[in-house]
Amino acid sequence: MTNSPINNYISVDCVIFGYNGQELQVLLVDRTLTSDITGDSEITDMTLTGNHIYEDETIEEAAYRVLFDLTGLKNVFLDQFKTFAHPDRLKKENDRKWLLHDGRDPDKRIVSIGYFSLIATQSITLEWKGRNVKWVPVSEVGELAFDHNQILNEALIALRNKIKHEPIGFELLPERFSLTQMQNIYEVIMGTELDKRNFRKKIARMKYLIPTDEKQTGVAHKPARLYVFSREVYEKTKKELFDFTV
Amino acid sequence: MTNSPINNYISVDCVIFGYNGQELQVLLVDRTLTSDITGDSEITDMTLTGNHIYEDETIEEAAYRVLFDLTGLKNVFLDQFKTFAHPDRLKKENDRKWLLHDGRDPDKRIVSIGYFSLIATQSITLEWKGRNVKWVPVSEVGELAFDHNQILNEALIALRNKIKHEPIGFELLPERFSLTQMQNIYEVIMGTELDKRNFRKKIARMKYLIPTDEKQTGVAHKPARLYVFSREVYEKTKKELFDFTV
DNA sequence: ACAAAAGTGTTGGAGTTACACCCATGG
DNA sequence: CCATGGGTGTAACTCCAACACTTTTGT
Numbered sequence: 001m002t003n004s005p006i007n008n009y010i011s012v013d014c015v016i017f018g019y020n021g022q023e024l025q026v027l028l029v030d031r032t033l034t035s036d037i038t039g040d041s042e043i044t045d046m047t048l049t050g051n052h053i054y055e056d057e058t059i060e061e062a063a064y065r066v067l068f069d070l071t072g073l074k075n076v077f078l079d080q081f082k083t084f085a086h087p088d089r090l091k092k093e094n095d096r097k098w099l100l101h102d103g104r105d106p107d108k109r110i111v112s113i114g115y116f117s118l119i120a121t122q123s124i125t126l127e128w129k130g131r132n133v134k135w136v137p138v139s140e141v142g143e144l145a146f147d148h149n150q151i152l153n154e155a156l157i158a159l160r161n162k163i164k165h166e167p168i169g170f171e172l173l174p175e176r177f178s179l180t181q182m183q184n185i186y187e188v189i190m191g192t193e194l195d196k197r198n199f200r201k202k203i204a205r206m207k208y209l210i211p212t213d214e215k216q217t218g219v220a221h222k223p224a225r226l227y228v229f230s231r232e233v234y235e236k237t238k239k240e241l242f243d244f245t246v
Numbered sequence: 247m248t249n250s251p252i253n254n255y256i257s258v259d260c261v262i263f264g265y266n267g268q269e270l271q272v273l274l275v276d277r278t279l280t281s282d283i284t285g286d287s288e289i290t291d292m293t294l295t296g297n298h299i300y301e302d303e304t305i306e307e308a309a310y311r312v313l314f315d316l317t318g319l320k321n322v323f324l325d326q327f328k329t330f331a332h333p334d335r336l337k338k339e340n341d342r343k344w345l346l347h348d349g350r351d352p353d354k355r356i357v358s359i360g361y362f363s364l365i366a367t368q369s370i371t372l373e374w375k376g377r378n379v380k381w382v383p384v385s386e387v388g389e390l391a392f393d394h395n396q397i398l399n400e401a402l403i404a405l406r407n408k409i410k411h412e413p414i415g416f417e418l419l420p421e422r423f424s425l426t427q428m429q430n431i432y433e434v435i436m437g438t439e440l441d442k443r444n445f446r447k448k449i450a451r452m453k454y455l456i457p458t459d460e461k462q463t464g465v466a467h468k469p470a471r472l473y474v475f476s477r478e479v480y481e482k483t484k485k486e487l488f489d490f491t492v
Numbered sequence: 493a494c495a496a497a498a499g500t501g502t503t504g505g506a507g508t509t510a511c512a513c514c515c516a517t518g519g
Numbered sequence: 520c521c522a523t524g525g526g527t528g529t530a531a532c533t534c535c536a537a538c539a540c541t542t543t544t545g546t
Contacts, residue, residue: 009253010331010357053355055333057333058333059329059331080329083305083326083329083359085256085299085304085305087301087304108252109252111256111357113329113357165407179499180497180498195536196498196499197500197538198535198536201534202534202535205534216544218544218545219497220495220496220497220544221495221496221497221498221542221545222497222499222543222544223498223543224497224499424525426524441510443510443527443528444508444509444510447508451507462525464518465517465523465525466517466519466523467515467518467522467525468523468525469517469525470526471525471526
């Protein structure tokens with residue numbers, strides 16, 4: 001695989017979601033542009049993570065590469081959710097400046113294929129060659145560069161749709177997790193409150209969430225039993241449903 | 247809007263689904279390539295419908311344009327479902343020939359944004375400037391050009407996912423339709439058989455499917471009552487659900 | 493002993509499944 | 520009068536929503 005992009009006008013953007021025990025977070029990268037003349041910084045704002053697509057690389061591989069470069073993780077949840085190509089998507093003044101500085105023509109259309117990813121944040125170390133990268137709670141995200149607010153928004157919609165029908169919540173949690181953690185994941189993603197007893201009855205019907213003999217330690221209250229997700233059981237028991245509810 | 251494509255290497259492909267009363271169909275276009283030398287036809291196979299994206303046009307507008315050029319319809323169901331950019335997606339021998347003939351470099355990556363569309367076929371007239379375009383039952387689609395079998399397949403998956411959770415079946419039917427027609431839509435798309443009485447109980451709970459006083463005419467059996475879909479009622483009554491069933 | 497979160501059961505109502513017969517029309 | 524598809528009800532079961540108290544641990 002070579003490292004030359006196939007085309008400067010096609011890229012992937014990854015909306016990387018994490019969970020800190022309280023809130024849904026998203027990984028953002030600083031965008032800074034320092035004036036060639038004065039040395040002052042002209043732009044300081046934030047973007048989602050993204051990159052070009054290399055020769056011989058599929059777009060999915062490009063998205064996995066972005067994830068790996070940032071987190072060192074390889075087997076993470078990744079889902080292509082939408083492609084963005086509005087003619088005006090990069091036409092804000094700062095975006096034009098940035099593109100020019102990057103040697104690209106701001107009048108040309110730039111297509112971006114959006115992926116969203118779920119990662120268990122607890123034990124990863126962020127790294128991206130000299131650029132500042134950090135977790136921001138989704139509720140506190142300000143104005144982002146380019147059309148990245150819109151991309152984030154669509155990613156959230158895709159995430160909510162997906163989590164309603166597929167068990168992907170555990171992707172945001174450590175391998176062993178408590179049911180309260182899982183419930184909280186659904187609550188923060190869906191923006192609803194759930195009844196603890198009813199939630200647990202629902203979980204009990206999902207045979208792929210398996211209780212272990214382990215319990216939390218070092219907590220100042222009754223320690224919770226820990227569960228694991230079993231992909232094998234899930235693949236065996238899933239079936240298509242006919243439930244066009246609403 | 248100008249008519250020059252923004253980029254010969256980006257396009258939209260539309261998977262246009264229809265329903266003939268029995269089967270789910272898809273709209274295909276002949277691809278023929280006549281040898282410059284011998285005059286013999288070198289390639290005769292079929293493709294999905296697609297086109298380039300013009301300057302100042304969004305990708306969605308490009309997809310609507312393709313639909314309009316083929317059917318004369320403007321307000322049809324259209325959903326972006328996936329983007330295709332595999333490095334080898336157009337590398338079959340016939341595809342390379344075709345691209346060369348079309349003045350494009352077959353070694354360059356071509357990105358295609360996939361849309362699927364549902365249209366009520368009963369009263370439209372197909373037209374596409376000299377090219378042959380026709381309905382083919384999905385179950386009888388043979389080998390298509392490019393990676394269009396894969397695109398069709400992903401479109402089917404997207405359609406099945408969507409119809410399980412949103413009332414879009416009526417998009418394939420005339421404005422007034424019988425419940426048996428609706429049930430058959432679900433059966434052919436999902437590949438299942440449904441119980442007539444249970445299906446109708448479910449329908450009865452969907453307030454946006456409204457019975458009219460009209461009945462079928464000219465059928466050699468008890469005529470069916472006709473229903474209409476009310477988007478207003480639907481928008482009012484829909485709510486997000488928490489049903490991440492298996 | 494107290495604070496904090498874990499864990500557990502019941503009841504009434506709604507949805508789901510399975511199943512068989514009569515009805516209205518055209519030919 | 521017959522062939523064709525339209526239209527209907529019930530019972531058993533499972534799922535859903537609402538609701539409060541006891542348990543286990545660390546401090």
